[in-house]
Amino acid sequence: KLRKEETLRRGLHNTIQELKGNIRVFCRVRPLCGDEAEGKAPITLPSCEDHNQIELTQTSENALGRATAKTFPFKFDRVFSPESTQDAVFDEVSQLIQSALDGYPVCIFAYGQTGSGKTHTMQGPDSISTQDMDRPDLGIIPRAVRQIYETTSKLAQRGWEYSLEGQFLEIYNETIQDLLAPTTRNTQASGKQAKLDIYQDNEGHTRVKNVTTVSVDSAERVHWLLARAAENRTVAATNCNERSSRSHSVFTLYLQGKNSLTGESSSGVLNLIDLAGSERLSSSGSSGDRLKETQAINKSLACLGDVIAALAKGNRHIPYRNSKLTHLLQESLGAGNSKTLMFVCVNPSPASTQESLCSLQFATKVNSCQIGTAKRQAAS
Numbered sequence: 555k556l557r558k559e560e561t562l563r564r565g566l567h568n569t570i571q572e573l574k575g576n577i578r579v580f581c582r583v584r585p586l587c588g589d590e591a592e593g594k595a596p597i598t599l600p601s602c603e604d605h606n607q608i609e610l611t612q613t614s615e616n617a618l619g620r621a622t623a624k625t626f627p628f629k630f631d632r633v634f635s636p637e638s639t640q641d642a643v644f645d646e647v648s649q650l651i652q653s654a655l656d657g658y659p660v661c662i663f664a665y666g667q668t669g670s671g672k673t674h675t676m677q678g679p680d681s682i683s684t685q686d687m688d689r690p691d692l693g694i695i696p697r698a699v700r701q702i703y704e705t706t707s708k709l710a711q712r713g714w715e716y717s718l719e720g721q722f723l724e725i726y727n728e729t730i731q732d733l734l735a736p737t738t739r740n741t742q743a744s745g746k747q748a749k750l751d752i753y754q755d756n757e758g759h760t761r762v763k764n765v766t767t768v769s770v771d772s773a774e775r776v777h778w779l780l781a782r783a784a785e786n787r788t789v790a791a792t793n794c795n796e797r798s799s800r801s802h803s804v805f806t807l808y809l810q811g812k813n814s815l816t817g818e819s820s821s822g823v824l825n826l827i828d829l830a831g832s833e834r835l836s837s838s839g840s841s842g843d844r845l846k847e848t849q850a851i852n853k854s855l856a857c858l859g860d861v862i863a864a865l866a867k868g869n870r871h872i873p874y875r876n877s878k879l880t881h882l883l884q885e886s887l888g889a890g891n892s893k894t895l896m897f898v899c900v901n902p903s904p905a906s907t908q909e910s911l912c913s914l915q916f917a918t919k920v921n922s923c924q925i926g927t928a929k930r931q932a933a934s
């Protein structure tokens with residue numbers, strides 16, 4: 555009976571997911587802060603009833619010196635207003651966390667210019683202690699982990715036993731660095747962090763060589779993990795914020811489940827990715843290290859868009875290897891049953907209009923992939 559219920563529950567869950575398609579895009583507009591509040595915000599959320607539309611108005615002067623305004627409407631699976639709480643956002647994410655527990659590969663990305671709320675959405679406050687588990691400003695990572703613990707302890711009564719293993723990587727200038735390595739090992743000798751390579755293991759899984767994998771067996775362990783990652787970031791950079799806005803950070807949880815009563819097993823992966831700032835620094839204006847950084851970021855974000863589009867079209871060749879980020883996520887993005895969610899984070903201040911427009915356009919491109927997938931599913 556247990557087994558039947560379980561199968562039924564999963565079957566229903568899968569059907570709901572399939573109906574929605576496996577790529578979703580949520581838009582989140584952060585509140586204005588401090589002196590940003592001056593001038594008219596270019597972002598309007600057409601109606602409170604409709605939680606999936608957003609408009610951006612760009613004003614400029616025409617040749618006669620007259621102000622003209624152009625309005626761009628956008629539609630996503632969900633739009634979160636500046637008043638939306640972390641709680642409300644997580645409500646819409648928790649089903650995907652359940653999918654990872656059920657054995658699906660899941661990727662959740664935060665995309666947007668620096669200062670648009672990516673880290674707030676993915677992680678929340680910089681440092682969290684064990685006493686802070688009920689803080690309202692916690693982001694997706696700590697909430698996901700909490701949900702996983704709560705769910706696995708319930709599932710234990712039905713015979714499920716889970717093992718959770720975590721990794722935390724940073725991709726900076728197309729090199730992969732281990733945010734969980736002991737800080738001394740990272741910085742020894744060269745004063746630089748060790749670079750890691752991607753390889754394929756005997757079973758064809760994409761792995762990272764010599765990466766630190768920690769068993770995440772308690773909530774305390776997660777706090778330890780986040781603290782170590784923060785420490786490694788600080789050691790590696792003179793200006794921590796600057797550095798984190800120029801790199802992608804990828805938190806990965808491998809969730810292996812086994813049911814001792816039914817003999818079933820599941821193997822899911824949850825990737826939570828805080829992308830590098832998408833602001834388009836002109837290559838002409840920068841030189842040296844800055845130019846290299848800029849090129850690396852532009853290339854990897856464009857490549858992410860290309861990979862998602864190629865997957866949705868059902869192309870035979872998917873250009874995973876064009877960037878470290880997509881190569882690293884190859885298995886999670888490309889498995890037939892993978893689920894992807896992208897948050898496009900938007901800063902509503904007038905000074906950010908152009909960047910917001912670019913972000914919303916990129917997100918629209920990703921969003922259109924979902925239509926492709928749904929069509930393909932309908933046709934087959």
Ligand code: ADP
Pocket residue numbers: 583584585636666667668669670671672673674675799899
């Ligand atoms: P990013 O990671 O995209 O560079 P952050 O997440 O660091 O941006 O956000 C920039 C600032 O705005 C931070 O001080 C953050 O706390 C604040 N912030 C971002 N989003 C929100 C939000 N939804 N509500 C309140 N404050 C926010």
Ligand code: MG
Pocket residue numbers: 669672673674798799828
């Ligand atoms: Mg950030």
